[in-house]
Amino acid sequence: MALYSPLSSAPAARWKQLLLTKKSLIASLFIIFSFLGSLELFLERGISTRILSSFSLTPDSSSSNQSPLSCSNPFEPSSFQHSTPRPTYSRKANATFLTLARNSDLAGVIRSMKQVEGRFNRDRHYPWVFLNDEPFTEECTSAVTSAKTHYGQIPRDQWVQPDFIDEERATKARKALSKIRGVFYADSVSYRNMCRFYSGFFYRQALLQDFKYYWRVEPDINYRCEIEYDPFLYMEDNNKAYGFTISVPEQKETTPTLWDTSMEFFNQNPQYLHPNNAMRFASKDGGKTWTRCTYWTNFEIGDLDFFRGSEGYNKYFEHLETAGGFYYERWGDAPMHGIAISLLLDRERIHHFDDIAYEHTGWEQCPDPLTPAYERGRCSCDYGNSMAVKWKR
Numbered sequence: 001m002a003l004y005s006p007l008s009s010a011p012a013a014r015w016k017q018l019l020l021t022k023k024s025l026i027a028s029l030f031i032i033f034s035f036l037g038s039l040e041l042f043l044e045r046g047i048s049t050r051i052l053s054s055f056s057l058t059p060d061s062s063s064s065n066q067s068p069l070s071c072s073n074p075f076e077p078s079s080f081q082h083s084t085p086r087p088t089y090s091r092k093a094n095a096t097f098l099t100l101a102r103n104s105d106l107a108g109v110i111r112s113m114k115q116v117e118g119r120f121n122r123d124r125h126y127p128w129v130f131l132n133d134e135p136f137t138e139e140c141t142s143a144v145t146s147a148k149t150h151y152g153q154i155p156r157d158q159w160v161q162p163d164f165i166d167e168e169r170a171t172k173a174r175k176a177l178s179k180i181r182g183v184f185y186a187d188s189v190s191y192r193n194m195c196r197f198y199s200g201f202f203y204r205q206a207l208l209q210d211f212k213y214y215w216r217v218e219p220d221i222n223y224r225c226e227i228e229y230d231p232f233l234y235m236e237d238n239n240k241a242y243g244f245t246i247s248v249p250e251q252k253e254t255t256p257t258l259w260d261t262s263m264e265f266f267n268q269n270p271q272y273l274h275p276n277n278a279m280r281f282a283s284k285d286g287g288k289t290w291t292r293c294t295y296w297t298n299f300e301i302g303d304l305d306f307f308r309g310s311e312g313y314n315k316y317f318e319h320l321e322t323a324g325g326f327y328y329e330r331w332g333d334a335p336m337h338g339i340a341i342s343l344l345l346d347r348e349r350i351h352h353f354d355d356i357a358y359e360h361t362g363w364e365q366c367p368d369p370l371t372p373a374y375e376r377g378r379c380s381c382d383y384g385n386s387m388a389v390k391w392k393r
């Protein structure tokens with residue numbers, strides 16, 4: 001039986017019409033993407049960048065799973081060439097790299113370690129702490145560094161959804177969030193566990209107790225310039241408590257009540273607000289509304305004594321935990337840290353590492369080529385692609 005085909009009987013005019021339709025389709029796609037791009041910059045949402053970056057060649061965690069890298073082959077040839085001598089230091093900070101990862105993240109973790117070791121740690125030998133909610137099946141990351149490596153399992157109650165969370169309500173909330181386009185990990189419970197862990201429990205881990213500073217490293221991150229100084233020592237010498245590279249706005253849909261819940265806490269406990277805080281980063285109208293600005297926490301260098309010792313931080317976390325928004329909404333560790341760091345700390349203790357070239361999932365920071373950092377770091381990044389430049393534009 002012959003199938004009906006509109007093309008088989010189409011005269012030349014039909015073809016023309018089809019070509020025109022194709023052209024208009026391409027034009028519409030172009031307009032849609034331009035619109036998304038402008039919307040991203042105007043609304044500071046970053047959604048289209050993330051959609052586009054998911055099509056980019058930057059390795060992501062899903063590609064990590066397919067990588068043939070394993071313990072038997074953790075050494076790929078390094079692409080880092082070091083010709084100039086590095087600064088030498090007579091001392092080290094009491095510090096560690098910190099990586100939370102699943103067993104399936106191994107290849108991405110190794111790629112990240114090579115970046116960190118190649119760009120900075122090869123002659124500084126700061127140790128690594130790896131954390132997982134399950135036992136690590138491989139500990140071969142120790143082959144990628146000459147420094148000490150430590151592997152820890154997170155206590156179950158600090159990882160899984162607490163019993164007091166009403167599962168029916170949480171399920172409903174996840175389903176509702178999944179229906180909104182452009183919300184990542186909308187339906188994921190494990191992502192929520194991770195966000196809650198990085199908000200209130202990472203600094204309580206036994207393996208971190210003897211350290212003062214941590215530098216968070218995620219799978220598949222890139223450092224595109226040499227790091228020619230010791231950021232840990234910078235933190236120590238300048239009494240910094242928190243350092244970030246990129247600032248991004250949090251999506252409204254994941255945090256509808258986070259700001260109000262936070263203000264409820266700080267109104268009841270004004271003693272915790274630092275008199276020289278960075279409230280203007282979080283709110284431009286003295287606390288009425290939230291800018292949704294966050295420090296992008298997949299890079300952070302922090303003073304663990306602040307997290308461990310700050311009554312305000314721990315009480316604030318408890319307040320959020322009781323409200324249940326890590327599960328009833330999808331409160332992230334970035335907005336939580338953003339609010340806490342901005343309100344509890346002296347703003348002089350917050351540092352923007354604007355000379356560190358950092359990239360993750362297509363979002364990056366690159367130093368201005370007109371600054372010494374770019375030349376000194378022999379950078380291979382594009383300043384125009386820097387988030388700070390994009391936000392300004």
Ligand SMILES: Nc1nc2c(ncn2[C@@H]2O[C@H](COP(=O)(O)OP(=O)(O)OP(=O)(O)O)[C@@H](O)[C@H]2O)c(=O)[nH]1
Pocket residue numbers: 061099100101102103105131132133134190191194217218219298361
């Ligand atoms: N052990 C463990 N680690 C996890 C889990 N989920 C996420 N992580 C780790 O937590 C960190 C953050 O997770 P990501 O999936 O990268 O989340 P994200 O940075 O918000 O999202 P991306 O922008 O897509 O990278 C990474 O280091 C992950 O390896 C989990 O279920 N178990």
Ligand SMILES: [Mg+2]
Pocket residue numbers: 218298360
């Ligand atoms: Mg990540």
